[in-house]
Amino acid sequence: MVDFDRFQILQFFSLAGSDLTVQIPVWLSKLKNLEFLALDFNQITGPIPSWLGNLPRLSYIDLAHNRILGEFPKQLCRLPRLLYEPIASQAEDQYEFALPIFCNIITTNQIFRPQKLSSFPTMVGLSNNNISGYIPVEIGQLHLLCWLSLGYNNFSGVIPNQISN
Structure with missing residues (x-):
């Protein structure tokens, strides 16, 4: 159904x-x-697919507030953009676009400001799901991660010391 070339x-x-x-x-x-x-604030089910960790440019992923099951895939700890700085030619943000800025306060006015993708923090948001198992120690490899949200899941074990890396 999707024409991938486009x-x-x-x-x-x-x-x-x-x-x-x-x-x-x-x-x-x-x-x-x-x-x-x-893809946050939906009713997405099933596990987090391991292939997400193979997307070479992915640096912001928000799957919070869904019904995701399964374990935290170690492949997410291999996202290239969260492991090391991109080569200058790859990091160049050529496109500027207007995105709505939303607040928790309901207003009739939406503010559209020019944004670049690089203005968003690097993020892995998985809170408010049904993720179980251990938080992988490999999470400490994500040296460029700015925002990690894992709350309100069913993790077991200890918080790995490597998370502070």
């Missing part, structure tokens, strides 16, 4: 708050330029 340059993908009741679609794995993935 989506090859897609960098920003958000269906947050769309009441989706599916699993994370496999066709997203073909989006090698994807940097920003926001």
Whole structure:
């Protein structure tokens, strides 16, 4: 159903708050330029697919407030953009676009300011799901991670010391 050739340059993908009741679609794995993935506040089920860790440019992933099951995949701890600084030519943010800035306060005025993808913090947001098992020690490899949200899940074991890396 999706013509992947037309989506090859897609960098920003958000269906947050769309009441989706599916699993994370496999066709997203073909989006090698994807940097920003926001699927929070839906009813997404199933596990976090391990192929998310293979997306070379992904640096912002928000899957919070869903019904995701399974364990924290170690492959997420291998996201290249969270492990090391990109080469200057890859890091160049060529496109500027207007995105709505939302607040928790309901207002009639939405503010649209020019944004660049690099203005978003590096993030892994998995809170408010049904993720179980251990938090992998490999999480300490994500030296460029700015925001990690794992609350309100069913993790067991201890918080790994490596998380402070």
